[in-house]
Amino acid sequence: MKQFWALIRRDLRLSFRQRADSLMVAGFFAVTVILFPFGVGPEPGVLERIGAGVLWVTALLAALLSLEHVFADDAQDGALDLLLSSPLPDSVIVAAKIVSHWLTTGVPLIILAPILGVTLQMPSSSIGPVMLALALGTPTLSLIGAIGAALTLSARRRGVLLPLIVLPLYIPVLIFGVGAIDAAVMGFDNSRLYAVLAGFLLISGALCPWAAAAALRAARL
């Protein structure tokens, strides 16, 4: 457990020193969201209606954008080989990588989302549901994404392959994430949708580190 936290601390420190990942993801998220008012027109009714979907789809793409770096940077400088040859179980190492990926890319999205929601004319009552739905959903995105990142680590044309593999698996999170926000905006009880999102998180939390570790071993030969 101590090594687990040490690994996360190391990754966080690396990402803070470089500052690239979090800023890039947050910037991509913001810029892409503000494209929509220009794309579909600034009428408040339209924007309010599609706001939840726009936030979620863009968050999905932003998370996808940073997935390539979950393992690739460490694989490039050899740190990943060292980590995998340590006595720590591979799945624990992968879990630490996933947690730090979520902390550096998921959390900025959650913080940024309500502000961008305001620019999409979403009502202020939606701030809580937006943050809660993203907080429950984005860790799942990191977990599932880690499998894709591990599978494609040494593949050719990784940039195209990764979305093809990962995005279909993101669809359930997207459906229930958007549903939770929409239900809250329309004033329905959405606790069941939160429960589904939390269920996705628990299931993928139990299975994904394990699968991603297997993928990492397989893809490295």
Place this chain on the structure above:
Amino acid sequence: MHALANPNRFLKLADAIQPWAVGICILCFAIGLPYGLVFSPADYQQGDTVRIMYIHVPSAWMGLFCYGVMATGSAAYLIWRHPVANMAARASAPVGAMFTALCLLTGMLWGQPMWGTPWVWDARLTSMLVLFFLYLGYMVLGDAFEHREQGDKAAAILALVGSVNLPIIKFSVDWWNTLHQPSIFSMEGVSVDTAMLAPLFLMVGAFQSYYVVVVLMRIRAQVLQAKVRSARLLQAAE
């Protein structure tokens, strides 16, 4: 099962099965197609469009079946390094993708007159579309590595990860209130008359034996390819 891990022994068995499968396939198509498309009764509500069912249902079944083979074969490959299981999985993918596409297309053709729209975003259609993308991802990932074995393993893991989608597709019509009708096979028995069921089963048999024929051919091609490859390597080493 382990006896079949030897490709040569498997090919012998495949040679024995192949002519039977070809025969059953031709026979089932020869009877099933005219029976279903011309001679079976029209539905009292849907009229003649119900005949799309004789293509749509078997191809949907095959889309799921092929993924089942793919996932099982991938598991056998990852656990026991079973080479033929992996070949069967790799061979099933394009066939399954084709059946899934056929199912989606016939579904759209059926949806236009029945629902008034070729596509609705309900659970059954969406999960079937996801299945199609899983097939695509599997095929592309398998060929994206420099070392064949890397691709085999990576694709096998993806197949296992994607198998969570199978129960979702199967039960999507029961779990959610969808426009797609629920299965005609349920605990209370079958909700379709024998005059429609017979051609349906014939078509399922035809599709299934077509699958056997094609997959055996593809596996044979893979075995021969592997042999050519190792022969070339030997040649180069000399």
